[in-house]
Structures are given as C-alpha cells and as structure tokens.
Amino acid sequence: MSLVNIATYGLIFIAATAAIAIVFIREVFHAALLLLVALLCMAGLFVVLSAEFLAVVQIIVYAGGVLLLMMFGVMVTNRIQQPQGVGRRNGLATTVVCSFLLVILVNAIGRGGAPEIMATESTPPDIGAALLTSFAFPFELSGVLLLVSLIGAMVAATHQNS
Amino acid sequence: MMLIGIELMLNAANLNLLAFRLTHPKALDTEMFVFFIILVAVCEAAVGIALVVRVYRFYQTSIPDMVNELNEKH
Numbered sequence: 001m002s003l004v005n006i007a008t009y010g011l012i013f014i015a016a017t018a019a020i021a022i023v024f025i026r027e028v029f030h031a032a033l034l035l036l037v038a039l040l041c042m043a044g045l046f047v048v049l050s051a052e053f054l055a056v057v058q059i060i061v062y063a064g065g066v067l068l069l070m071m072f073g074v075m076v077t078n079r080i081q082q083p084q085g086v087g088r089r090n091g092l093a094t095t096v097v098c099s100f101l102l103v104i105l106v107n108a109i110g111r112g113g114a115p116e117i118m119a120t121e122s123t124p125p126d127i128g129a130a131l132l133t134s135f136a137f138p139f140e141l142s143g144v145l146l147l148v149s150l151i152g153a154m155v156a157a158t159h160q161n162s
Numbered sequence: 163m164m165l166i167g168i169e170l171m172l173n174a175a176n177l178n179l180l181a182f183r184l185t186h187p188k189a190l191d192t193e194m195f196v197f198f199i200i201l202v203a204v205c206e207a208a209v210g211i212a213l214v215v216r217v218y219r220f221y222q223t224s225i226p227d228m229v230n231e232l233n234e235k236h
Binding site for chain 2: 032035039058061062069073109131135138145146149
C-alpha cells in the first residue's frame with residue numbers, strides 16, 4: 001500500500017466521520033466547524049482525483065466564504081445556551097427511506113466497477129479557455145445568478161417596516 | 163442546520179462526479195459541472211442565510227420546529 005493510498009483512506013475516514021458527526025451533533029456552531037473539517041478533507045480528495053483547480057476553488061469558496069457566512073449567521077441568530085438541532089420526528093420513516101437509497105446507490109456504484117486511473121490534464125489555463133469558449137453561456141448566466149442572489153439576499157436580510 | 167446538510171449533500175455529489183470523471187479523463191465537462199455546482203451552492207447559502215436572519219428577526223428563533231404559526235394545534 002503506497003503512501004497515496006494511506007492518505008486517501010485517511011481523508012475518506014476523517015471526512016465520513018465528520019459528516020456523520022454533523023448529523024448527530026446538537027450544537028450548530030460545532031456542526032459548522034465539523035463541516036469545515038469535512039470540506040477540507042474533500043479538497044484533499046479532489047487533489048487525489050487530480051482536480052487541483054477545483055480543490056483550490058473548494059478551499060477558497062467554501063472554507064473562506066460559505067463557512068464564514070454560516071458562522072456569522074449562527075452567531076447572529078443563536079442565543080447563548082440554546083441547544084438546537086433537528087427534531088427526531090419521523091425517525092423510523094427517515095431511516096427506512098435513507099437505507100433504501102443507500103442500498104440503491106451502493107448497487108449502482110458497484111455495478112459500474114472501479115475506473116482505471118489515468119492521468120488527467122486539466123490545468124487552470126485549459127479551464128479558463130473552456131470557460132470563455134465552449135462554456136461561455138453558462139459562465140455569463142452564473143454571473144447573472146450571482147448578481148441576483150446578492151441583491152436578493154440584501155433585500156431579504158434588510159429590515160423595513162413599510 | 164438544514165443549510166449545512168445541503169452543503170454536505172452537494173459536496174458528496176461533487177466527489178462522485180469527480181471520481182467517475184476518471185473514466186473519461188479528456189473531457190472538461192465534469193470539471194465545469196462541478197464548478198457550476200459550487201457556484202450555485204454559494205448563491206443558495208447566501209440567500210439561505212439571509213432568510214434565516216429574517217426569520218430570526220420576525221420570530222425571535224431560528225429553529226424551524228418553533229416556526230409553527232400555520233399549525234392549528236399550536
């Protein structure tokens with residue numbers, strides 16, 4: 001077993017443990033911190049899957065942006081000593097449905113077989129060129145979406161009594 | 163809490179996409195797909211946090227179970 005394999009399994013283990021802990025933990029702030037751990041491990045897994053650009057994007061956008069936003073949201077809306085968390089209603093039905101989905105997924109992925117690992121070349125220049133040529137329309141559309149969500153978030157968050 | 167779950171699920175989808183990309187290493191489509199998924203997730207997180215802040219201002223709580231104005235039993 002090579003060093004890369006050990007690192008990969010370690011990252012998978014840490015990410016899965018953090019993800020499971022997020023579900024069962026009761027405090028939102030701790031859940032956000034665990035989400036940070038899981039996202040960083042996923043960035044490491046992206047590197048293993050030879051998608052370095054996306055790993056960097058993951059760290060910058062999620063660890064830098066989304067997590068910061070979530071922590072501010074938690075701090076603004078959370079009173080101290082207020083245990084939060086999802087309710088445990090419909091626990092049985094949820095368990096049944098989720099186990100069913102898990103069985104289907106494991107079946108489908110197992111049927112696909114393990115892909116043979118090949119070296120991929122997806123350098124940032126390639127991605128940039130693809131963004132501006134064959135993916136120009138979705139790129140522009142995503143710019144519009146970002147603008148709309150920015151304005152929408154501002155309008156939704158500001159308080160006005162009219 | 164729900165937002166954290168959504169982010170986690172989107173990330174799992176990204177990881178699966180990138181894993182299956184190895185069968186077609188030449189195509190850039192998967193990377194673009196993952197890129198736009200991340201982008202949409204960011205937009206969703208921003209709007210979601212804004213809504214949570216608004217709901218907190220109105221109801222003085224951010225627990226979804228306690229926002230039960232439409233529940234007749236309450």
